[in-house]
């Protein structure tokens with residue numbers, strides 16, 4: 036008992052929950068009141084007259100929230116109905132293996148945010164302190180009964196575990212708890228499924244879901260179909276009937292494998308289109324800036340603040356899945372691109388990292404990484420390191436160097452000055468901005484300009500009038516020092532990149 040205190044969150048969001056010792060082996064976290072309406076807390080910005088593309092997308096998303104049980108191309112596979120999880124009233128449970136109480140609390144609060152983003156109502160949250168998750172039931176077997184009591188007393192229909200569980204763990208827990216059990220990975224995949232809107236995004240999510248699902252087909256599928264049978268009034272067999280037979284499982288597995296390879300092929304074609312586009316930008320020597328960071332840090336808001344792009348902003352996790360690229364100019368007039376990217380999270384499911392490879396390449400292919408951190412978060416440095424881990428993993432996988440990083444602390448309008456002073460210590464070298472108030476944005480533009488790669492070869496050339504396209508390229512790509520129109524052509528002194536310098540070589544020193 037000593038090391039296995041069950042913690043409890045009352046209904047509602049545990050963010051900012053108080054901690055009160057209750058008994059020697061148990062602590063109850065009395066949370067705040069539950070969110071009173073089914074809304075997800077978006078405050079439309081009243082100062083914007085026209086709805087931007089992002090706002091329209093948001094409206095659309097809001098009106099389409101929680102569509103359950105959609106059939107898909109794979110509808111003949113029994114388990115596929117679970118690909119869109121029907122989470123309604125959930126109890127969260129985590130195993131706290133290391134770190135202090137605050138860590139356990141933050142982790143569960145994040146799980147609650149994820150669950151709410153997926154559209155469910157969080158009824159309670161429990162954390163068990165133990166050295167490692169139980170191999171059979173995730174929480175200790177003794178605690179499963181306690182968890183069952185919480186499920187009964189709250190009327191929950193789903194339990195969400197704060198980790199990635201094996202098929203066996205999921206099945207055993209479902210057997211004992213008699214409600215649906217899912218893990219953090221499935222929850223994140225569900226959010227991605229709800230938010231995917233482009234063809235590429237949808238294919239990426241489906242691939243990730245199938246890959247997650249495949250190894251869990253047998254054990255989990257059995258429990259699931261039994262449960263579904265019970266809920267659906269016995270259509271596929273009531274409680275106690277067996278799951279899909281071995282032959283059925285084999286068929287399902289084959290179908291899923293087939294679908295996976297089809298998706299892989301499609302994604303490969305789409306990624307070629309994306310890299311061709313990027314290649315064209317690179318060929319034009321337009322430097323690329325990627326805006327990356329933890330989910331909900333304000334990456335899309337920052338893109339909007341820097342370019343007026345009007346992309347979707349939402350107080351939800353993983354609002355952005357499709358990268359948006361906008362052209363921008365430095366204050367001294369140099370063109371570059373800014374790309375808003377998909378957010379990161381602690382322990383980003385590896386299936387998603389793999390499926391979203393081409394999207395994530397936008398990050399590692401950038402000349403500069405603007406790494407956005409939410410300054411109002413209690414543990415921003417942990418989010419910073421979670422992001423850096425994913426970025427360096429992707430870079431290593433591609434054999435690419437990690438792009439230079441500019442750390443930006445956002446939402447300073449929500450942070451008091453003492454905390455800002457603390458953050459300056461904690462995150463040295465960071466720039467402080469507010470995408471909402473515009474504070475620090477001009478300074479950020481200057482810093483981006485400073486950090487962007489500059490043309491570095493100084494040339495002095497006399498370009499004949501028949502080669503006007505070279506003069507145009509110097510204007511577009513280089514930094515002009517002096518220009519003079521002579522009888523023999525245009526005399527240019529400029530700083531350019533090495534390949535343009537090469538093209539100009541025949542005319543260097545000709546005057």
Ligand SMILES: Nc1nc2c(ncn2[C@@H]2O[C@H](COP(=O)(O)OP(=O)(O)OP(=O)(O)O)[C@@H](O)[C@H]2O)c(=O)[nH]1
Pocket residue numbers: 328329330331332333334335336337347348349350351352353354355356377378379445446447448449468469470471472
């Ligand atoms: N107070 C305040 N809120 C901000 C600021 N920037 C963004 N937000 C809010 O933070 C939430 C998330 O903003 P987004 O721009 O959607 O964040 P994101 O990083 O793109 O999120 P994902 O795409 O979901 O990963 C929204 O509710 C924004 O209104 C800021 O400077 N100040």
Ligand SMILES: [Mg+2]
Pocket residue numbers: 334335336347348354355
């Ligand atoms: Mg976003």
